[in-house]
Amino acid sequence: MMAEIVLDKVTKRYPDGALAVSEADFTIADGEFVILVGPSGCGKSTTLNMIAGLEDISDGELRIDGQRVNEKAPKDRDIAMVFQSYALYPHMSVRENMAFPLRLAKVDDKIVRQKVEQAAATLDLTQHLDRKPGNLSGGQRQRVAMGRAIVRSPKAFLMDEPLSNLDAKLRVQMRTSLSKLQKQLGTTTVYVTHDQTEAMTLGDRVVVLRGGIVQQIGSPQFLYEQPANLFVAGFIGSPSMNFLPATLADNEVNSPIGKFALTDRIRALVEKAGASREVILGIRPEHFEDAHLLDDSAKAGGATFAATVDVLESMGSDKYAYFTVEGDQATSQELEELAADSGSADVPDSGSQVVTRLSAASDARQGESLDVWFDADKVLLFDPSNGKNLTYAG
């Protein structure tokens, strides 16, 4: 069964005037696993509910399988949904919960039994079939909710933060089995999360939303390497990208982590984008290295600076070193929003913090100075006024 979902300039304005989603325009291919991600209140649930039919579409067109479905009731769209709260029917047994969509579709009793038992086996719920949802653990409830969605083989699954009520360990487990299940069933899936790790690991493609506007769409790897703007750059990746204020003059960058020349690749991109003098420099933690571990030829493509290690976290496989470098903090609306969302709005008074990931062999010590090298070709430059990535290769 083909199930392509097309959002054609879909807009949602709530009756109170709030513009929750503005001209969302993307296509979800048949069998694709697409993630909607963004901070709280950015319109993820609203988008999902419009696809489901639980919210009216104010403007634009939603097509499933090439057919306009704006006016169709949820039950006529043949889409299953898994809710954040699971929304299991408390007065029905697990078996009846899972059978409910089939019973409504007036499926023959024997087939219902067979399908429910099959789904229960897939989800490892067989021994719980006759229990009530109230007596199950969080993970089991989550699986019942999944079971209710898969029994009737719908055209598509919609999931609104289905794992956010589970504890960290169970979430990782369920994430893996969810991914496996989706591959196995090959059903088109739209998955909402505000967890960027889930977004990175689960999806074929990720849609990043901010304030109801789609920021960028692409594979997780592409979004990681080529963020279209500051917001996406800061949102994707953990620990997140470092941002520093910098000035650009004569193809040289002057930043709190030193003065260095742009590489040819970046220079070409920046020229094309028409960069201003003031920029925000972005660089990911893994593009730093302890300078002592590199020979001169390896160091050639980058620059080195010295700073005092504030905090050192050894993870076994690598070491995370935190520095405070001089100069102001990079400021922009996007960065403020990201900080507010991650709850780290209270920033140090002076200087900006840089997080680096060094190899485990580094002998960096807390409180001591360290020479740190970074790869100048991995540097991203952003326009502080509108957040645009000046080094975006497309």
Add this chain to the structure above:
Amino acid sequence: MAMMTTRTPGRVARWTLIDIVVVVYALVPVLWILSLSLKTKSAITDKSFIPTEWTFQNYVDIFQTTDFLRALVNSIGIAVIATVIAVVLGTMAAYAIARLDFPGKRALVGVSLLIAMFPQVSLVSPLFDMERALGLFDTWPGLILPYITFALPLSIYTLSAFFREIPWELEKAAKMDGATPGQAFRKVIAPLAAPGVFTTAILVFIFCWNDFLFAISLTSTNASRTVPAALQFFTGASYFEDPTGTVSAAAVVITIPIILFVLFFQRRIVAGLTSGAVKG
């Protein structure tokens, strides 16, 4: 989550004592009436709690008069009809108030609160005149209508509290599972609201059953006089005989339907039925 408190012997003893005091306080008058109803006419004033001589004569007497039987039928009929109508209307209104946004919602809630606060006594004389003019005086509808009026706010308030407890998402889930709005209500919302509906039914029934004010003022004959009013008209065998025994017997008889009603529906009032629907 239930608060866990430790059970020390001291605590248990204290609570047991309090429980006994409350139960005794509540039950003594009831038992007193029961005792009176089982005494012979001559022993009524003997002041002993346990009858020295047991008799069912009072019960036999009241069931031999058509007055009491008629009143019992009136009571049951009027209370049941008023309860059914008030609960059905209340369910619909409460669902709308809890779930929908419609113009005039605040006004509806306000008016029903106003009715609940209105002193019923002040309405008795106007109602008396109105019902006389409309030919409703001393008829079943003449009592059913005011009962519904005063029971509706009660039923709307109780039920909308219950509806608000039912997670909205269950209805959305039912819709996604392929239910029409009607099916979602019947198969998911109604079963979950059932405890609320039964609780409300009990409260409304008790209100109608116990009413004395309207029953005494808006009736004049056996045609619609309910038991609480009819008790007033009990007389002994002669004018000078005290009807205490038969009145007590009648009082005991009319508490029985309420006890049955509560026992019958109690099994349905399973608290915490919605637990497990949604997490947190």
